[in-house]
Amino acid sequence: MFHRLSTDTLNWIMIVGVILFIVEIAFFHGGMIFSALFSALLIYIGWKNFFRLWGKCFFWIGVIGLIFSVLNMLAVRFLLIAGIILFIRDYSKSKKESERITPSISGQHESTTEALIQLEPLFDHHAFGDQKTAEHAYYWNDINIHGAFGDRVIDLSNTVLPDDTAVISIRHLVGNIEIYIPYEVEVSVHHSSIFGRAHILGEHHWHLMNQTLSYKTEGYDTTYPRVKIITTLLSGDIEVKRI
Template sequence: MFKRLSTDTVNWILIVGVILFTIEIVFFGGGMIISALFFGLFIYVGWKRFYKLWGKIFFWFGSIGLTFAIFNMMAIRFFVVAAIVLFIINYSKSKKEADYIQPSNQFQDDSNQETIIKTTPLFSHRIFGNQQTTNQAYQWKDINIHGAFGDRVIDLSNTVLPDETAVISIRHLVGNIEIFVPYEVEVSVHHSAVFGRAHILGTDHNKLMNQTLFYRTANYQSTLPRVKIITTLLSGDIEVKRI
């Protein structure tokens, strides 16, 4: 169904959804959004202590509460209604317009087609749970992930960085990020956080409130190997240290 949607249609749906979110925050005091964040905190605390009985209770209580809070938001209701309407419209069109496949006898010239290689990323997008690099040697691949709850640990001492700028990009809601960098690697760190703390190569920020930090080592611009770290957190700590 979604393959049939034009970019303009998707953009208008997203714009209306953002407007409804804004109306709910401005005119209704954030109602269900605050409740969703509250239940999300329950989920995070329960997940961190899931091996205990009270942790399981916190997790499932938060999950049920978050589900009800989300589906009581005006914007989410709009998305559900929009999805149903689009499904009906596209289903109706598909019944009227049959897809015809006509074989072609023309020879397709692939001589100028570029060869590309698909690789498996080091990390996958995960909403819940912790992720970390393996303790054994591994082949480096740039990291570009987002998540919701859990910790992310990246150890660069078990890999060989390329003779170019390696990139680590993490967008996360609640959790901690730890990155271990060898001494011979130059580092650039661009970190944004709403709440949390930062410990970057010996420099400490014990209270971040909607701040952005930018640090880099002295020889970052001229020396290889080097790693560029870009992180965004809603609530959590980041630690970048030598190993």
């Protein structure tokens, strides 16, 4: 459905959604936003203690509360209604428009499409749950993922890095990130965090509060293989160490 929409239409939908979000904060004392934040806190506490009975209770109560809080927000209601209207409009157009097949004559037009190879990512985008690289040898592809809750563990000792620069990009809300780097690999780390701790190749930061850290090894600019790590966390710890 969305591939039929123009960029301007999508932009207007997002702008109206943001305006309603601001109105809810300004004129309804936060509306359901504070309830959603409280539910997210319950989810985080429950996830960290999920092996206990009360942890499971906190987690599922938080999930249910978060769903109800989000669905009761003005901006979310608007987006749902807009999505339903767009779906009905798109479905109506698809019924009225008959599919047309235009024959093509070989040699009439030169193709400008390049040959491309689609690569399988190492990680899919998961909102909940932990993710880690395989414990056996695996083929390397650059990592570019985002998530909500859970831990991410990446072990580079089980793969062969390219002769140029490997890239790891992770945007995450709540959870820990662990990255294990072989000794012969040069490293650059750019980490942003609202709350948490960072342990990067022997450098320890025990209390991060809305901070950005940048480190690189001495031979990063001249030596290969090397890996560039870019991470963003709302709340959680990052550990980058040699293995």
